[in-house]
Amino acid sequence: MHEVDPSDVTIDLNLPVNKQKIREQEIATGDISTFSVPEVLYAKDPLIIDTKEKFRENNENNQENYYLKKNPYKNQIKETLDISVSNKTIDRALSIFSTVIKSLRFRGHNIQINKDNTYAVINEEKIQINITERKKRDTNSENLINYINYNNTIFCGELHFNIFYGYKNKKTYKDTSHTRLEDKIISIIAFLEIQSENIKLERIEEEKRRIPKEEIIQPKCSRQQSWYERSYYGNFEGRSFWQKSWWKNK
Numbered sequence: 666m667h668e669v670d671p672s673d674v675t676i677d678l679n680l681p682v683n684k685q686k687i688r689e690q691e692i693a694t695g696d697i698s699t700f701s702v703p704e705v706l707y708a709k710d711p712l713i714i715d716t717k718e719k720f721r722e723n724n725e726n727n728q729e730n731y732y733l734k735k736n737p738y739k740n741q742i743k744e745t746l747d748i749s750v751s752n753k754t755i756d757r758a759l760s761i762f763s764t765v766i767k768s769l770r771f772r773g774h775n776i777q778i779n780k781d782n783t784y785a786v787i788n789e790e791k792i793q794i795n796i797t798e799r800k801k802r803d804t805n806s807e808n809l810i811n812y813i814n815y816n817n818t819i820f821c822g823e824l825h826f827n828i829f830y831g832y833k834n835k836k837t838y839k840d841t842s843h844t845r846l847e848d849k850i851i852s853i854i855a856f857l858e859i860q861s862e863n864i865k866l867e868r869i870e871e872e873k874r875r876i877p878k879e880e881i882i883q884p885k886c887s888r889q890q891s892w893y894e895r896s897y898y899g900n901f902e903g904r905s906f907w908q909k910s911w912w913k914n915k
Contacts, residue, residue, distance in 0.1 A: 688855035692772075699771045700854070702764045702847040706756040712776070713763050716745040720755050744778040747795035751820035758796045758824055761846055765794075765826075768854050787861035793829040794857075798822065799839075826853060830860045831867075 692700075708714045719742050750758045765785075766776050775786040784791040800818040824846050828836040836856060838849045 684859050685852070685855055688859055689851050692851050692855055697851065700764065700768050700850040702760050702850065704760075706760045706763070708759070708763075710763060710766060712744060712746055712766065712778070713759050715742045716748060716762075717755065717759060718742050719745045720748070724752065746778070747781060747783040747793075748797075750796065750798040750824065751822075754798055754820070754822060754824060758798070761824065761826065761850075762796055764847075764850055765853060768850055769857075772854060772858070774858075785857050785861075787858055788865055790861040790864045792857055792860060792864070795827050797825045797827060799825060828853070828856065828860070830864065836860075 706713075708717060722742070746759075746762055748755070748758050748762065769776060769785055769787070774788075777784045777786050777791060783794055785794050798820045801821045803817050803819040823840045825837050825839040826846055826849075828838075830836070838846060838853055840846050
């Protein structure tokens, strides 16, 4: 059996840095009350109010609710968050989204709505986010009428916070058998901040790669332009009076 000389063995002590954990610890060292999701929804943010009203409005066709049909506020709905959940979980989803928005602003960031999409704006970089509820196959045919779902699936109460970044990349924080989405707000904010930094670095590197290409193309364009001017405007004395006047005033 071949013996290995201990002096020939090298051990790499530079372990990979876990940026996610470091950022989470940095956030957790301060005031974390902003990152706590309340048990009861307090709809003060216009985005939360409008999203809830739009959700109610979309359900008017599924139920006889004369108050909602006569509600004058529904005509004033403006921007709304990207949420796709059931009636039972809408308040919980809005509470989570409200906490994420407050946490982003607490960290110096913002939220932006573009048509039907919601974006976290961090370091001037936009990252699309939304909340959805997982569906499962419905084995009880009677529930098909209640949920009005022709794909034979129903909402199961499991909420997902989805983050879309880079080129077709997606990160999902969700409920599990042992954890709740409400307990992952700090992780969500940390991940968003790190990805915004990565996106900015990638964009800067892309611009650096693009500049040399433009420097190569530019001289060629200049030569073509000078040839065009020489061929068309070079014989200045042979031009008419109007052509000379136009060229002088150019």
